[in-house]
Amino acid sequence: MTYISRPLSPGSEAQSRPSGTRGSGRGKLLAGLVIAGAAASVALLQARPNATPPAAPPPPTVTVGAPLHETVATTTEFLGQFSAVDRVELRAQVGGTLTSIGFKDGQIVHKGDLLFTIDARPYEVKLAEAAAQLQSAQARTVLTGVELWRAAQLRRSDYGSAETVDQRAADQRAAEAATNSAKAAMDDARLDLEFSRVVSPFTGRIGAHQVSAGNLVSGSRAGSSPTTLLATLVSLDPIHLDFDISEADYLAFQRAHPGAITDTPVQVSVGGDGHFSRQGTLDFIDNAMDRGSGTIHARATVPNPDLTLTPGQFARVRVLTGAPEQVLLVPAASLVPDQSRETVMVAAADGTVAQRSVTTGGLHGGLRIVRAGLTPADRVIIDGIALARPGAKVVALPGHIAPDAPADSQ
Numbered sequence: 001m002t003y004i005s006r007p008l009s010p011g012s013e014a015q016s017r018p019s020g021t022r023g024s025g026r027g028k029l030l031a032g033l034v035i036a037g038a039a040a041s042v043a044l045l046q047a048r049p050n051a052t053p054p055a056a057p058p059p060p061t062v063t064v065g066a067p068l069h070e071t072v073a074t075t076t077e078f079l080g081q082f083s084a085v086d087r088v089e090l091r092a093q094v095g096g097t098l099t100s101i102g103f104k105d106g107q108i109v110h111k112g113d114l115l116f117t118i119d120a121r122p123y124e125v126k127l128a129e130a131a132a133q134l135q136s137a138q139a140r141t142v143l144t145g146v147e148l149w150r151a152a153q154l155r156r157s158d159y160g161s162a163e164t165v166d167q168r169a170a171d172q173r174a175a176e177a178a179t180n181s182a183k184a185a186m187d188d189a190r191l192d193l194e195f196s197r198v199v200s201p202f203t204g205r206i207g208a209h210q211v212s213a214g215n216l217v218s219g220s221r222a223g224s225s226p227t228t229l230l231a232t233l234v235s236l237d238p239i240h241l242d243f244d245i246s247e248a249d250y251l252a253f254q255r256a257h258p259g260a261i262t263d264t265p266v267q268v269s270v271g272g273d274g275h276f277s278r279q280g281t282l283d284f285i286d287n288a289m290d291r292g293s294g295t296i297h298a299r300a301t302v303p304n305p306d307l308t309l310t311p312g313q314f315a316r317v318r319v320l321t322g323a324p325e326q327v328l329l330v331p332a333a334s335l336v337p338d339q340s341r342e343t344v345m346v347a348a349a350d351g352t353v354a355q356r357s358v359t360t361g362g363l364h365g366g367l368r369i370v371r372a373g374l375t376p377a378d379r380v381i382i383d384g385i386a387l388a389r390p391g392a393k394v395v396a397l398p399g400h401i402a403p404d405a406p407a408d409s410q
Contacts, residue, residue, distance in 0.1 A: 119196070
């Protein structure tokens with residue numbers, strides 16, 4: 001058998017080459033380019049041996065100040081509620097038709113102002129009737145007096161008897177008693193007529209009227225029968241502030257105020273603004289502790305000339321409960337809460353920040369009282385606290401801590 005061999009063409013030779021051969025060649029080329037790039041980078045770095053890393057940012061700038069050192073009295077704050085010194089329910093004392101209302105709901109009324117008018121015509125009739133009865137009784141008294149005089153004259157001339165004189169004297173005394181009874185009836189009728197006009201017993205703020213004009217109201221001067229409630233009236237100046245004192249605070253208060261414990265000045269803060277701008281007087285402490293709550297009730301009287309305080313409104317009252325002591329004062333904004341404690345940031349002489357745990361009290365002059373944890377020589381960070389970190393460096397600029405004016409302790 002004879003074999004014939006044919007030469008392969010260039011295209012057929014390329015087709016017979018395996019496809020994996022082309023992929024491996026492309027990968028080798030890519031690896032060579034990566035190696036060449038890395039070598040070029042190393043050469044570039046070696047060519048710049050004096051290159052410096054980026055500069056670190058400058059330390060933050062903060063403001064520091066020395067805490068104030070002052071003598072502050074120990075005070076305790078209590079939550080209280082205002083109540084009216086005088087509060088009345090205006091009720092009808094006579095019955096009849098309500099004819100007019102002389103105020104607007106919620107306005108300030110003054111003592112003697114006319115508030116309600118009840119139809120007075122029936123009481124005018126009764127007063128006229130009582131006046132007529134009084135005149136009749138007075139006329140009878142005059143007549144019995146004349147009859148007694150005549151009987152006495154006849155007795156002197158022996159034309160009359162002693163019995164007649166005694167009878168005429170008794171008639172005169174009965175007439176005088178009838179006259180007094182008629183006067184009392186007239187006063188009673190006049191009082192009913194007066195009570196048909198309901199006036200304000202004192203100056204204060206009146207509530208909403210409970211009965212409209214035209215309604216029939218019932219009244220009783222003695223309150224022995226149902227009466228119609230017309231409105232309520234409360235006084236506003238001065239006003240009471242009621243609060244409760246715990247047993248421990250009451251003992252501290254007694255130690256701070258030996259002897260008389262009333263007529264003690266107190267300070268009042270309204271609206272939660274933290275400023276105790278109002279003054280009052282502690283004028284009442286109850287005579288026994290409440291066994292259930294362990295507190296004793298107390299009351300202060302607060303002037304309210306602008307009538308802005310309202311019964312039922314809440315306020316905080318500050319009472320002196322201890323002797324004065326030396327404390328440090330820092331801005332409240334410089335305190336940093338840390339879980340269950342409070343801390344402040346201080347800057348050392350070299351600018352290093354340190355965190356101090358402090359024991360705080362109330363406010364004095366708008367500044368927070370620090371009882372422990374600081375010294376007068378510490379430089380407290382009062383501005384830029386968010387930029388300070390314990391152990392980090394800062395640029396400390398000198399500042400000044402000053403109380404608000406006027407200063408008020410809390």
